[in-house]
Amino acid sequence: MRVWTPADRERLRENRRLPVRHFAPPRDRLVVTSDDLSPFALAEKLWDDAPGFDGGPAPIRFELGVRPGPPAGGVPERDLAWTRDDDGWDLALGDLLHARIDFAGARVKARVSGQLLRTDPSVAARYLFEAPAAALLSRRKWQALHAAAVVGPRGALVIRGAPGAGKSTLAAALAERGFSILADESLLVAREDPEDLAAAVRDLTLRDDAARFLGVLDRTRPAFSGGEPKRRIDLFPESAPGARRARLAAVVLLGDRGRTPPALVPLPAEAFAAAFRDGEIPQERDGADPDSVARAWGARGGFRLDGARDLSGAVTLLAERVM
Numbered sequence: 001m002r003v004w005t006p007a008d009r010e011r012l013r014e015n016r017r018l019p020v021r022h023f024a025p026p027r028d029r030l031v032v033t034s035d036d037l038s039p040f041a042l043a044e045k046l047w048d049d050a051p052g053f054d055g056g057p058a059p060i061r062f063e064l065g066v067r068p069g070p071p072a073g074g075v076p077e078r079d080l081a082w083t084r085d086d087d088g089w090d091l092a093l094g095d096l097l098h099a100r101i102d103f104a105g106a107r108v109k110a111r112v113s114g115q116l117l118r119t120d121p122s123v124a125a126r127y128l129f130e131a132p133a134a135a136l137l138s139r140r141k142w143q144a145l146h147a148a149a150v151v152g153p154r155g156a157l158v159i160r161g162a163p164g165a166g167k168s169t170l171a172a173a174l175a176e177r178g179f180s181i182l183a184d185e186s187l188l189v190a191r192e193d194p195e196d197l198a199a200a201v202r203d204l205t206l207r208d209d210a211a212r213f214l215g216v217l218d219r220t221r222p223a224f225s226g227g228e229p230k231r232r233i234d235l236f237p238e239s240a241p242g243a244r245r246a247r248l249a250a251v252v253l254l255g256d257r258g259r260t261p262p263a264l265v266p267l268p269a270e271a272f273a274a275a276f277r278d279g280e281i282p283q284e285r286d287g288a289d290p291d292s293v294a295r296a297w298g299a300r301g302g303f304r305l306d307g308a309r310d311l312s313g314a315v316t317l318l319a320e321r322v323m
Contacts, residue, residue, distance in 0.1 A: 018034065147183065
């Protein structure tokens with residue numbers, strides 16, 4: 001990726017011709033303006049190009065500045081801070097990145113270290129584009145959900161449960177069986193069509209013991225999530241817009257992990273809605289209504305997975321019976 005020199009940027013400012021690109025996240029439009037070409041290479045791996053603004057609701061706008069700064073050393077997420085006020089979010093990644101997410105204006109203004117873009121594009125894409133875009137998309141045509149999702153031949157399997165229930169471990173085990181990852185902790189569900197799913201932050205983060213158990217430790221890098229050290233399988237190098245959307249095939253809610261043998265229990269709509277709430281986090285209700293998704297998914301039929309501690313048995317059930 002080329003990083004423009006200060007003279008390049010100054011010439012662009014004088015001519016008032018900052019580079020602009022239009023992108024098409026699912027069901028929306030997004031315009032990126034930057035004083036440097038480097039961020040566009042990240043956005044291309046997340047969203048398709050769009051022909052330009054063609055009327056309708058105003059697009060989401062990103063206004064980006066690339067500045068000299070330090071490279072990403074160690075585990076940059078340790079310095080991640082989110083601050084909420086009535087008008088939006090501030091996201092800071094130490095001295096590497098700062099973004100202001102403005103709800104009313106559907107706008108993100110950010111500055112980012114050019115060194116971060118060069119040395120750790122995965123982290124840069126996650127906090128410069130994916131997380132801010134998800135915060136705005138979830139206030140427009142999408143509902144954000146706390147869930148993992150993998151994609152197989154029939155579509156997406158959504159796995160929902162309380163924090164620490166084992167969603168990421170199950171998703172990683174299914175990925176080892178050939179399924180692709182759509183989401184780890186955060187999933188977008190279309191408000192007008194709850195079977196239309198999209199990635200928010202497409203990620204896969206595991207506890208150290210889970211990575212060892214699955215035999216994937218040598219394919220991970222240090223990470224920090226949920227207030228503790230973890231391991232991350234970096235999905236960004238192979239990222240492409242087509243990997244970030246899928247149709248729903250089945251929903252599984254995590255139940256009693258210790259029950260044996262593993263079982264998939266069909267749930268009637270009312271029981272499904274009650275169990276669905278066990279996986280809720282406060283951010284789901286930030287300008288949204290996750291209960292509408294619970295009703296729609298409960299009406300189509302879902303399952304409770306018991307016995308997920310027997311990981312091999314649980315994965316076999318999911319792979320063979322659900323997918």
